[in-house]
Amino acid sequence: MVFRRVKMAKKQDLKLYAYRIANLSQSALYFLSRHQNLTTNDYQFLKGKLVDLYSRALELLIMADASDEEINDFINDYEEKGDVK
Numbered sequence: 001m002v003f004r005r006v007k008m009a010k011k012q013d014l015k016l017y018a019y020r021i022a023n024l025s026q027s028a029l030y031f032l033s034r035h036q037n038l039t040t041n042d043y044q045f046l047k048g049k050l051v052d053l054y055s056r057a058l059e060l061l062i063m064a065d066a067s068d069e070e071i072n073d074f075i076n077d078y079e080e081k082g083d084v085k
Helices: 002-034 040-063 068-081
Strands: none
């Protein structure tokens, strides 16, 4: 019983980390898009890294046994607020 609680707490921690990482990725992409003195190549490179960071957050969410609804909401949130192309 105690082991199960610890395991559930770890899953909740993973979900929390996933959302924090995702928020960091989206915030950074937002501020990156506002920067005017950035070359196109640098922008594309950094944008790719931020999308990769968001993908890692999604992996954490999956590792935390998130429901299909949570995963879909997570993905849809990025498509709405970020720029997945």
